[in-house]
Amino acid sequence: MPISDWFRAREQRRYTAPSEPPRGSESLADGVWVRCEGCKRTLYAGDLERGLGVCPSCGRHHQLTADQRIDMLCDPGSFDEIDGDLRSGDPLEFRSGKPYAEAIEAAQDNTGLPEAVLTGRALMGGLPVVVGVMDFRFIGASMGSVVGERIARAFESACDRRVPLVLAIASGGARMQEGMLSLMQMAKTAAAAARLADAGVPYVAILTDPTMGGVTASFATLADVIVAEPGARIGFAGPRLVERTIRRALPKGFQTAESLLGHGMIDLVVERGSLRETVIGLLVCLAAGGE
Amino acid sequence: MPISDWFRAREQRRYTAPSEPPRGSESLADGVWVRCEGCKRTLYAGDLERGLGVCPSCGRHHQLTADQRIDMLCDPGSFDEIDGDLRSGDPLEFRSGKPYAEAIEAAQDNTGLPEAVLTGRALMGGLPVVVGVMDFRFIGASMGSVVGERIARAFESACDRRVPLVLAIASGGARMQEGMLSLMQMAKTAAAAARLADAGVPYVAILTDPTMGGVTASFATLADVIVAEPGARIGFAGPRLVERTIRRALPKGFQTAESLLGHGMIDLVVERGSLRETVIGLLVCLAAGGE
Amino acid sequence: MSDVARRFVMEFERPLVDLEEKLESLKHLSVVEGAELAVEIAALEAEVDELRTTLYTSLTPWERVQISRHPERPHTDDYLADVFRDVIELHGDRLYGDDAAMFAGLASLGTRKVAVLGHRKGRNTTENVRYNFGSPHPEGFRKAERVMLLADRFGLPIVTFLDTAGAYPGLEDEDRGQAWAIASCLATLSRVRVPVVTVGIGEGGSGGALAIGFGDRLIMLENAYYSVISPEMCATILHKEPARAAEASGCLQLTAQDLERMGLADEVVPEPLGGAQRDPVTVMGAVGTAVARALDDLGALPADALIASRYERLRAIGEYSSE
Amino acid sequence: MSDVARRFVMEFERPLVDLEEKLESLKHLSVVEGAELAVEIAALEAEVDELRTTLYTSLTPWERVQISRHPERPHTDDYLADVFRDVIELHGDRLYGDDAAMFAGLASLGTRKVAVLGHRKGRNTTENVRYNFGSPHPEGFRKAERVMLLADRFGLPIVTFLDTAGAYPGLEDEDRGQAWAIASCLATLSRVRVPVVTVGIGEGGSGGALAIGFGDRLIMLENAYYSVISPEMCATILHKEPARAAEASGCLQLTAQDLERMGLADEVVPEPLGGAQRDPVTVMGAVGTAVARALDDLGALPADALIASRYERLRAIGEYSSE
Numbered sequence A, B: 001m002p003i004s005d006w007f008r009a010r011e012q013r014r015y016t017a018p019s020e021p022p023r024g025s026e027s028l029a030d031g032v033w034v035r036c037e038g039c040k041r042t043l044y045a046g047d048l049e050r051g052l053g054v055c056p057s058c059g060r061h062h063q064l065t066a067d068q069r070i071d072m073l074c075d076p077g078s079f080d081e082i083d084g085d086l087r088s089g090d091p092l093e094f095r096s097g098k099p100y101a102e103a104i105e106a107a108q109d110n111t112g113l114p115e116a117v118l119t120g121r122a123l124m125g126g127l128p129v130v131v132g133v134m135d136f137r138f139i140g141a142s143m144g145s146v147v148g149e150r151i152a153r154a155f156e157s158a159c160d161r162r163v164p165l166v167l168a169i170a171s172g173g174a175r176m177q178e179g180m181l182s183l184m185q186m187a188k189t190a191a192a193a194a195r196l197a198d199a200g201v202p203y204v205a206i207l208t209d210p211t212m213g214g215v216t217a218s219f220a221t222l223a224d225v226i227v228a229e230p231g232a233r234i235g236f237a238g239p240r241l242v243e244r245t246i247r248r249a250l251p252k253g254f255q256t257a258e259s260l261l262g263h264g265m266i267d268l269v270v271e272r273g274s275l276r277e278t279v280i281g282l283l284v285c286l287a288a289g290g291e
Numbered sequence C, D: 001m002s003d004v005a006r007r008f009v010m011e012f013e014r015p016l017v018d019l020e021e022k023l024e025s026l027k028h029l030s031v032v033e034g035a036e037l038a039v040e041i042a043a044l045e046a047e048v049d050e051l052r053t054t055l056y057t058s059l060t061p062w063e064r065v066q067i068s069r070h071p072e073r074p075h076t077d078d079y080l081a082d083v084f085r086d087v088i089e090l091h092g093d094r095l096y097g098d099d100a101a102m103f104a105g106l107a108s109l110g111t112r113k114v115a116v117l118g119h120r121k122g123r124n125t126t127e128n129v130r131y132n133f134g135s136p137h138p139e140g141f142r143k144a145e146r147v148m149l150l151a152d153r154f155g156l157p158i159v160t161f162l163d164t165a166g167a168y169p170g171l172e173d174e175d176r177g178q179a180w181a182i183a184s185c186l187a188t189l190s191r192v193r194v195p196v197v198t199v200g201i202g203e204g205g206s207g208g209a210l211a212i213g214f215g216d217r218l219i220m221l222e223n224a225y226y227s228v229i230s231p232e233m234c235a236t237i238l239h240k241e242p243a244r245a246a247e248a249s250g251c252l253q254l255t256a257q258d259l260e261r262m263g264l265a266d267e268v269v270p271e272p273l274g275g276a277q278r279d280p281v282t283v284m285g286a287v288g289t290a291v292a293r294a295l296d297d298l299g300a301l302p303a304d305a306l307i308a309s310r311y312e313r314l315r316a317i318g319e320y321s322s323e
């Protein structure tokens, strides 16, 4: 299906069956009007929504919810969640700042999601894939035990079934409220990624705004092909920490997708409107040799 | 055998049995007095010779002949040449400048060597190795068909016998008088190096002054461990070409072993007096795991 | 003929172009002054035709080198646009930078998916600066190696296009390990378990070409060259006179025909009289066909046999005697 | 006691040091003024002893973090000098640079040859600047990965020493792919077919420690820490007050004891009262023994079983429920 048809199909699906609003779709369409952080203009929420969260005025790619991301990436109705039953514990009984247990509950209430990542089986352009999407609203899409476990299982599921893995990534980094259990998710997901690579099964990562810290330094950058959305902030250390370290102002564009493309770190910067098509094109290529 | 004992043994061997001077040893000891290119002082040739070609005044590491290199690296009397019967042809009938056939003959007469590399089986600290040493006096130790063939066979011999390979390298690059046959020796030796690496057999390269062009860009830098002698000039493009390209003076130390160490390209810069010991130490380590 | 004046003229074409220009002005006169010049024009046309045929059918190696460098000659980007479909460029070495002088990507060739590598040259100054005149930095070779490994992992054949005067001889390139980057490409290219087909489309300059320039088949365009050293540099070394490049070109045996004779090239794709720039579409079509045919042949081999034969192919190169 | 004044004093040691200094001056007086102060001195000595014991046997997590950062604590270089023999440092990533903040090399441990990786900290300002205070650049991680692969190829066990506040958060480090370099280390370390034994000897700061910080065994010194984030940064994020690092240290459960309880550390090597800097030789000896024992255990496993168990070990980390 060409991308234009698919957009039309998606529109129809969304607007002819409005009885059940998609889980978590309120973020961008909270009110009727929203403010674009890029151009500071006030936009009609419906316009932004229809434009896949891309500002019609300045082109800024706003964060998407997990469900919006699934909708824009997967063939309609094809997403079949796996491991949706996993829930975070509070292994450190972390009480400094907002108690962790409360933070999780608030995030769940706010997003309607069980955790910061959704993983499942799906189709993309008719190709079976394993897909994972992260939702920044959920405690900054930080990687605790559940995120690490679902990501690792997604790698394993792709490996076992020999179907490509597509991850749409956003994250503030590790989830400090889970301490070392969180840090070790980096090693765990990287090990799972290494196994998938050794098995010769494709893995395409889509880095979205923002992708930082322990997630960038583990599974996110171990993909066969790394695609990023325009303007996405991508890095390891937070920009404020870098600024304090170097004691001067950061250059314009530092840690953006475009800057990292120039530094050789990512394969492609692709606008959201072409993203699905590009990823499908990549999967078709990477899966071709195995036939 | 500690290196000091070995030096003593070597001295004895050289001076108690002077009846047959080693092939090609005239280069450094041509007359009684030689001039050091490092400090411009005039040195007693015997002193330079006894110091393994290292200037006692400024420490400059002068080029060694293939035989001197074998003497300083291998256990006394252990070197057993292989493929010594290979001789260069003149496939392009290259006549521009000095005719190639004449250049080869002159080099053979001048050095007593059949070609710019000697390869063979030997012992180093009692360990069986395959060893190759290049002699810059032979048409700048450029890589033609014979050099490429002997190097490739050395890799294969090390691979077949599963003994480490040690190459003491010097070269001006490809041998242009053999045209594309010369260029392709880069791919041939690199392919042989790749096979040795995949077989898990150690390969230590010793880069000496100078190691340039097609040799640096093929087998020389594919070693598991790269050791260089102090002050050795190592690079791809010749310094004059680089200077013409960038249109300013080259910085001090450009393309030296020390500079490349700082740029992360080589493992160790080792003085000639410790070289044998260091290489043996490396071989002992790298060979240990296979036991 | 009206575009004669705008055409890029190679040194050796000058006599022909002078004649062509004379013919053109005669024709212009003829329109103005009547038909009395017809005989003279016809004679001149015959002379032009003869010279053109003589000139282009007895090209010296140095003249071929000039054709190989012709700015209007089809470049890697042209092949990507004309011969392949669904091209997805892959950027960056994931280590230091993205080198525009080296194309790397995935594409369709007919019904086949392949990885494509190629040196890039521009058509104008802006492009040439961007592509560094086709001379890669270490990050270009490291990107190429990354994509070789990607192709290897996913069983995609590799098609490479050679069009470089050589790796860039810059100061920082040396510091960042130009030699290391090329050597690593060579080792990787020798061991990838997928078919590798190389096409010499223009310049094949030394190690910078070789880094993506060998494999299971080498196809050369009629006027492409492949050489251990540039003719100019060879002349400089031998005679301290770059101007003796023509002589050096002959000595180096760098033409497609030389390579075929030496058994290094498997196939020479003919070009129209005067060079590929005279009819790029036909030439590119022929290249596409030749590549597809080579891939058909190679696709029949199991991977083990493929890399064994690639190794034997390399091992057989060289001329020497055993005394 | 005469070196009290010259000793580096950690914040929490101040009351003890004050008392020790008072005791010392009393003793000095006693020498000059006669023996009438003996009773007072004896009382003070008892008080000092009691305080010392209390202080050092009830260390808070934050106090342990301070001990882990003690400048006189044995560092990687000290272990290389004392625990290993025939150390050969290997330099460079073969891509961009050689990072002194990361040691990589080959060495003997008893009769065994191993590869050693370790963050490096200095003893003085010159060394600290040279070692970038133990915070590696991307080229440090890439060197480490290169040596991991070398060890893998030649079947050499890997021993790593953790002692870093974290990867360096510089501008060029980001541009050169700090995250990519760390991720690549993690993937490689997870799949090398040789035993990997990690020792936390001081600071274990976040991704920069983890890059060489997991494997088949994790041994922690009693006062080493290992944390997802530095206590100061955690306090800044939670409360915008770095000064609340003590509180954050407790919350993060970053001590050797915490790690052992959580099943992440396999063994805790005890330190003398006050920290490893009080008796480095004994501590280093104990570490050497622990590493050798771990390698003995692991050496019995075939490579397939080894990497399978390493993977299972990682896969088991995490706490969650299934609803």
Ligand SMILES: [Zn+2]
Binding pocket: A036, A037, A038, A039, A040, A041, A055, A056, A057, A058, A059, A060
């Ligand atoms: Zn906007």
Ligand SMILES: [Zn+2]
Binding pocket: B036, B037, B038, B039, B040, B041, B055, B056, B057, B058, B059, B060
């Ligand atoms: Zn001197």
